[in-house]
Amino acid sequence: MTDTLEQVIGRAQHRSSWSRVANLQVFWVFIAAVLACVALSFMTDGFATQRNLFNVARNFAFVAIIAIGMTTVIASGGIDLSVGSIVVLTAMVISVLMEGGYSFWLSAIAALGVALVVGAINGTLIAYAGMPAFVITLGMLSAARSAAMVLSNNKMIYQFGPDHDLLLWIGGGSTFGLPHPLFALIALTVVMTVVYRWTRWGQYVFAIGSNEEAATLTGIAVKRIKVTIYMFSAFTAGLAGILMAGWLGSVTTNLGTAMELTVIAAAVIGGANLNGGEGTAIGAVVGALLIEVIRNSLILLGISTFWQGMFIGTFIVVAVSFDRIRHRQN
Amino acid sequence: MSRLRLSGISRSFGAIQALDGVSLELAPGEVMGLMGDNGAGKSTLVKIIAGNYRPSKGEIRIDDKPVEFHRPIDAQRAGIEIVHQNLALCDHLTAASNVFLGREPMKRFGPIRVIDYDTMRSTSAGLFARLKSETRPRDVVRRMSGGQRQAVAIARTLLSEARIVLLDEPTAAISVRQVAEVLDLIRNLRDHGISVILISHRMPDVFAVADTIAVLRRGNLVAAKRAADSSPEEVTGLITGAIEYA
Ligand SMILES: Nc1ncnc2c1ncn2[C@@H]1O[C@H](COP(=O)(O)OP(=O)(O)O)[C@@H](O)[C@H]1O
Ligand SMILES: [Mg+2]
Numbered sequence A: 001m002t003d004t005l006e007q008v009i010g011r012a013q014h015r016s017s018w019s020r021v022a023n024l025q026v027f028w029v030f031i032a033a034v035l036a037c038v039a040l041s042f043m044t045d046g047f048a049t050q051r052n053l054f055n056v057a058r059n060f061a062f063v064a065i066i067a068i069g070m071t072t073v074i075a076s077g078g079i080d081l082s083v084g085s086i087v088v089l090t091a092m093v094i095s096v097l098m099e100g101g102y103s104f105w106l107s108a109i110a111a112l113g114v115a116l117v118v119g120a121i122n123g124t125l126i127a128y129a130g131m132p133a134f135v136i137t138l139g140m141l142s143a144a145r146s147a148a149m150v151l152s153n154n155k156m157i158y159q160f161g162p163d164h165d166l167l168l169w170i171g172g173g174s175t176f177g178l179p180h181p182l183f184a185l186i187a188l189t190v191v192m193t194v195v196y197r198w199t200r201w202g203q204y205v206f207a208i209g210s211n212e213e214a215a216t217l218t219g220i221a222v223k224r225i226k227v228t229i230y231m232f233s234a235f236t237a238g239l240a241g242i243l244m245a246g247w248l249g250s251v252t253t254n255l256g257t258a259m260e261l262t263v264i265a266a267a268v269i270g271g272a273n274l275n276g277g278e279g280t281a282i283g284a285v286v287g288a289l290l291i292e293v294i295r296n297s298l299i300l301l302g303i304s305t306f307w308q309g310m311f312i313g314t315f316i317v318v319a320v321s322f323d324r325i326r327h328r329q330n
Numbered sequence B: 001m002s003r004l005r006l007s008g009i010s011r012s013f014g015a016i017q018a019l020d021g022v023s024l025e026l027a028p029g030e031v032m033g034l035m036g037d038n039g040a041g042k043s044t045l046v047k048i049i050a051g052n053y054r055p056s057k058g059e060i061r062i063d064d065k066p067v068e069f070h071r072p073i074d075a076q077r078a079g080i081e082i083v084h085q086n087l088a089l090c091d092h093l094t095a096a097s098n099v100f101l102g103r104e105p106m107k108r109f110g111p112i113r114v115i116d117y118d119t120m121r122s123t124s125a126g127l128f129a130r131l132k133s134e135t136r137p138r139d140v141v142r143r144m145s146g147g148q149r150q151a152v153a154i155a156r157t158l159l160s161e162a163r164i165v166l167l168d169e170p171t172a173a174i175s176v177r178q179v180a181e182v183l184d185l186i187r188n189l190r191d192h193g194i195s196v197i198l199i200s201h202r203m204p205d206v207f208a209v210a211d212t213i214a215v216l217r218r219g220n221l222v223a224a225k226r227a228a229d230s231s232p233e234e235v236t237g238l239i240t241g242a243i244e245y246a
Helices: A002-015 A017-023 A025-043 A050-075 A083-099 A104-127 A133-152 A161-172 A180-198 A200-210 A212-217 A222-248 A259-269 A281-300 A305-329 B042-049 B072-077 B095-100 B117-130 B146-158 B176-191 B203-209 B232-240
Strands: B004-013 B016-026 B031-036 B057-062 B065-067 B080-083 B106-109 B112-115 B164-168 B195-199 B212-217 B220-226
Touching: A025 A281, A025 A305, A050 A083, A050 A180, A050 A200, A050 A222, A050 A259, A050 A281, A083 A104, A083 A133, A083 A161, A083 A222, A083 A259, A104 A133, A104 A161, A104 A222, A161 A180, A161 A222, A180 A200, A180 A222, A180 A281, A180 B112, A200 A212, A200 A222, A212 A222, A259 A281, A259 A305, A281 A305, B004 B042, B016 B042, B016 B057, B016 B212, B031 B042, B031 B203, B031 B232, B042 B080, B042 B164, B042 B195, B072 B080, B080 B146, B095 B117, B095 B146, B117 B146, B146 B176, B164 B176, B176 B195, B176 B203, B195 B203, B203 B232, B212 B232, B220 B232
Parallel strands: B016 B220, B031 B195, B031 B212, B080 B164, B164 B195
Antiparallel strands: B004 B016, B004 B057, B057 B065, B106 B112, B212 B220
């Protein structure tokens, strides 16, 4: 008797696996990105070239790396507006240190350390002082960029000391024909996909975003976890900052300006729910990919890049309303 | 022997005195109906027992031994489980994840420890079967009916060997048939020697299962007596203040 009941339940669960995939926002965004790529290959000579695909892969990796951090924050019911400024701050810390003769590794660790401290400040003020994430990270957006200006005296840095070539290779080089930032992105995607599903920390991120009061009542250390969430977001921004410094070969204080908006757009298009409780690492990646494909296609099609914001804006609205409709059905 | 004894429990939130010197006693296998108007302090009292809040003053004894709960897990270890008023479920997580939230079983996977979903699913399937609920472990809570959500919340309390179960308005938002199920469950807990504190506004529910009745009015305990010696009329009078004390 119990056996048959369980069998029925099991069947009911398996039958719906296709409809579950079709229900995922990330699936449709991925289809959209693929269709755009196919169309571009036919419409332009420039898209399906190795050189262009390499550039697309590298450019979207920076946004996608931070979008994974942002997805974590958004899934926990928060927001982090300071990531663009953390990018420039870490890029500046590593540049100033390397210019001063320190090795790449030491400077990179110091830069990531600074990012983690910035994230810890964000998280502590949000979790323990109970301030809105929007306000705190907006303040940090201003403060961190200002710190980068103070640190560099607002000068461009393009000499990176003894490890100059190593930095440029790590951020701008390639191995097996793939740009290095893509390796960092793939590793981060795999790790975070596992972490979200298989660790308590991952579960609690979603629990907090889903119902923070419930998470607190069950005894989850909500405040401590919130601090680590903002630290992780800052870490991804720091990682991207280091890679971008190496890719560009020079760092100025306007690096990463307005990047937070692209990153949030990527996360939201990829299915992160701004009300908390939902989001995937692969969604963040696919969202970032779609944005870069749009950008790239406008350039290749000879359309003014001024139109880029219009397309991305439309996609955000479409993605979110798609989500709404899907929930109404259920 | 008393399973639970509260002596002089007070708690204030800023200027609000939510509880003022509440003393209570609960025997093993006893069902206590805790009643009172909105804001009387019922939820605050059970949250103190469950380790969610700490009392400003007063002492809690379990089996005549003084205890201090700093966190919910401390109370859980002492055998106290609570179903919160708003059910406190995470809508985006599955039934199984909600049952185990905050105490997920882990298994070794090489050098790393990962959440043991198989155990979570099979254990919660067993609990739902015991509750005679059709809730499925893999289903996301957002898509569940009121009764199924109730089952998820109550299944949480059955995870460990609970000795005291606190139910904060479990019958507020569910259908009549489901109310009967919850009352059956409470009798089931009692028959296993588990003590229950049931907070409810529904007089018939309380008198159907409670051995004793306690009434809070503006943070003060104004009655604690056997249900058989009281009546719905008396309790109503105590709640509103028409009857000062009983
Ligand atoms: N976390 C809190 N912060 C501030 N005031 C609270 C808090 N919890 C409860 N109170 C106040 O304490 C009083 C008792 O509330 P509560 O225990 O929820 O009552 P009941 O469950 O009997 O309706 C109310 O005045 C309520 O506003
Ligand atoms: Mg209440």
